[in-house]
Amino acid sequence: MAIVEGQVLLAKGLIELVEGDPQLRLVDFAETASGLHFERRGPDVVLIDYDVPGCNLDEAMQLFARHWKGARVCVFSSHLRPEIMNRCLALDALGFIVKDIPAAELVRALKIVASGLMYVDPRVAGRVLQKRATPGTRNGDMNELSVRETEVIGLIADGLSNKEISSRLHLSEKTVKNHVSKIFSKLNISARSQAAVHAIRTGLDTISVGD
Numbered sequence: 001m002a003i004v005e006g007q008v009l010l011a012k013g014l015i016e017l018v019e020g021d022p023q024l025r026l027v028d029f030a031e032t033a034s035g036l037h038f039e040r041r042g043p044d045v046v047l048i049d050y051d052v053p054g055c056n057l058d059e060a061m062q063l064f065a066r067h068w069k070g071a072r073v074c075v076f077s078s079h080l081r082p083e084i085m086n087r088c089l090a091l092d093a094l095g096f097i098v099k100d101i102p103a104a105e106l107v108r109a110l111k112i113v114a115s116g117l118m119y120v121d122p123r124v125a126g127r128v129l130q131k132r133a134t135p136g137t138r139n140g141d142m143n144e145l146s147v148r149e150t151e152v153i154g155l156i157a158d159g160l161s162n163k164e165i166s167s168r169l170h171l172s173e174k175t176v177k178n179h180v181s182k183i184f185s186k187l188n189i190s191a192r193s194q195a196a197v198h199a200i201r202t203g204l205d206t207i208s209v210g211d
Contacts, residue, residue: 001045001110002028002036004060005076006052010099014047021107024114033060042068044114047097050077050084061091074113085124096120112159117192119159144186152179156195 005011018024030036074095075088085096095113098121112119155165166173
């Protein structure tokens with residue numbers, strides 16, 4: 001993976017965390033996206049800090065798309081705000097992580113994104129999905145989903161597997177699979193990452209965000 005982080009102490013911590021996990025390997029690091037070595041083979045994941053002064057996420061995403069087409073981008077931010085997450089997802093980031101996340105969860109998030117699935121901080125996704133589940137606030141295709149299906153797609157957005165969802169909702173894994181199949185059919189999608197993106201993006205413009 002590659003890391004774009006302009007804060008020295010935070011960068012050092014991130015590098016040590018990545019290098020301390022046998023399943024992760026750091027292939028590049030820079031303080032800005034333009035400082036990365038794009039002539040090298042692209043990483044599976046790029047972790048980029050949204051908050052560093054001078055960081056232009058739009059330009060960074062264009063660089064990644066131009067030079068590292070297969071790289072999955074995970075955005076790191078101190079802001080627990082759905083509209084920022086929405087902007088990152090709109091730019092095709094696959095992950096959105098808030099900086100006070102525990103180290104073990106950060107590693108898990110990076111591995112989820114590396115596998116091609118989406119990960120967003122559950123607290124941000126929870127605000128979005130909770131608001132959308134309130135009577136009178138759901139819109140678009142989400143109106144087609146049952147209450148249980150809305151719960152399932154919310155847990156997909158949190159990065160949970162079918163087995164983990166079955167444990168969380170006290171359902172059989174077969175029942176969860178049936179719910180997932182129905183969600184895919186109703187939303188005309190074919191992958192869990194698409195379900196997660198749909199769940200989080202739908203209705204974001206109606207979210208009221210506090211400080």
